[in-house]
Amino acid sequence: MEELxxxxxxxxxxxxxxxxxxxxxxxxxxxxxxxxxxxxxxDINSLGQLxxxxxxxxxxxxxxxxxNRHINPTNVxxxxxxxxxxxxxxxxxxxxxxxxxxxxxxVNDELKEIHIVxxxxxxxxxxxxxxxVREVSKAAPKSHIKAFTAVEIDWFSQISGKPVSEVVSSLMxxxxxxxxxxxxxxxxxxxxxxxxxxxxTGDSWLEVHREAHKLGMPSxxxxxxxxxxxxxxxxxxxxxxxxxxxxxxGFFAFIPVLFQPFNTSLKNxxxxxxxxxxxxxxxxxxxxxxxxxxxxxxxxxxxKAAQVxxxxxxxxxxxxxxxxxxxHDAGAKSEIGHTRDFFVKMIKDAGYIPVERDxxxxxxxxxx
Ligand code: V47
Numbered sequence: 197m198e199e200l201x202x203x204x205x206x207x208x209x210x211x212x213x214x215x216x217x218x219x220x221x222x223x224x225x226x227x228x229x230x231x232x233x234x235x236x237x238x239d240i241n242s243l244g245q246l247x248x249x250x251x252x253x254x255x256x257x258x259x260x261x262x263x264n265r266h267i268n269p270t271n272v273x274x275x276x277x278x279x280x281x282x283x284x285x286x287x288x289x290x291x292x293x294x295x296x297x298x299x300x301x302x303v304n305d306e307l308k309e310i311h312i313v314x315x316x317x318x319x320x321x322x323x324x325x326x327x328x329v330r331e332v333s334k335a336a337p338k339s340h341i342k343a344f345t346a347v348e349i350d351w352f353s354q355i356s357g358k359p360v361s362e363v364v365s366s367l368m369x370x371x372x373x374x375x376x377x378x379x380x381x382x383x384x385x386x387x388x389x390x391x392x393x394x395x396x397t398g399d400s401w402l403e404v405h406r407e408a409h410k411l412g413m414p415s416x417x418x419x420x421x422x423x424x425x426x427x428x429x430x431x432x433x434x435x436x437x438x439x440x441x442x443x444x445x446g447f448f449a450f451i452p453v454l455f456q457p458f459n460t461s462l463k464n465x466x467x468x469x470x471x472x473x474x475x476x477x478x479x480x481x482x483x484x485x486x487x488x489x490x491x492x493x494x495x496x497x498x499x500k501a502a503q504v505x506x507x508x509x510x511x512x513x514x515x516x517x518x519x520x521x522x523x524h525d526a527g528a529k530s531e532i533g534h535t536r537d538f539f540v541k542m543i544k545d546a547g548y549i550p551v552e553r554d555x556x557x558x559x560x561x562x563x564x
Contacts, residue, residue, distance in 0.1 A: 210239035235427035247478035247509030264309035264515035273315030277392035309555035333371030340555035346404035347379035377416030409446025458527025481509025
């Protein structure tokens with residue numbers, strides 16, 4: 197595989213990438229300084245070659261996707277974050293609460309992953325969330341349930357008076373198979389304060405995932421980027437996740453989530469160029485050497501950019517989703533869902549091999 201980078205000296209015009217190339221070939225870890233150099237480069241294609249090399253070492257030409265569905269049982273939220281257009285105060289005209297029948301009408305065993313997240317409802321008890329999981333699990337026993345972000349789990353701990361470990365154990369008993377990666381946003385306290393001051397701190401987010409991993413519950417991690425963060429904040433965020441993964445090895449995927457400003461209080465944030473998206477995704481692949489998968493979240497990137505990102509270290513195209521609401525409320529321009537055939541074609545057209553997976557990354561079908 198070394199031959200993929202054989203001509204690197206000829207095409208790379210950023211001398212700061214040569215040392216990183218040597219580490220990638222050597223399979224040794226890049227450090228914070230290397231990560232900052234990656235964020236500073238404008239040789240995007242050379243960077244992409246490094247990230248693609250690393251991805252190919254792990255997964256060859258396979259790119260994973262899942263037949264899944266997102267369900268958001270309520271958008272009523274006790275807190276209000278500046279970057280979010282989904283959460284609504286109780287009693288507001290756009291607030292909704294799904295009945296159990298409504299939730300159950302959305303699930304079936306064809307779904308390999310059911311992703312459930314929502315607002316921090318001020319009146320719902322923890323038992324209500326457990327019941328949702330129990331009923332969904334009964335209605336779709338062959339599907340995996342990936343439910344509740346660390347922010348929700350922290351909230352469940354507050355409203356139930358139970359420690360996080362007990363909350364996670366109860367969720368596992370009810371039928372949750374994995375935790376989604378949402379709520380991490382950006383760990384840097386100063387920026388976090390500006391975009392989501394009432395939210396669970398970065399340290400608490402990390403602690404919830406540490407506890408979950410200890411109990412054998414796998415999870416994902418995200419970064420919300422493209423708002424007020426600096427390169428240093430991005431690198432610091434990844435460094436905290438890499439350290440936690442060194443300790444627990446409980447993360448499956450890392451998902452860069454591009455901020456959608458349109459209907460939010462941060463709508464005047466200056467847009468970043470596309471090269472920034474490619475840098476964040478490539479950096480994630482190169483820096484998070486202990487994360488098996490890096491996802492391109494097509495909902496925020498858009499379908500075309502997500503396809504390009506497959507050449508920048510991405511091994512997972514997420515899934516069908518069916519009806520995305522959280523980020524479309526903020527004005528995302530992508531479709532709200534796609535078919536299995538869409539992913540097979542999108543991945544093949546980019547020169548990779550589509551592999552349908554379940555929520556725990558078991559391979560279900562290879563589309564050679
Ligand atoms: O954490 C809210 C994001 C996230 C906006 O684990 C916004 O497999 C952009 O975490 N612009 C939830 N993003 C999404 C998420 C996720 C998605 C897909 C797969 C997985 C997984 C997890 O939605 C929140 C927040 O970062 N979000 N508002 C916005 N305006």
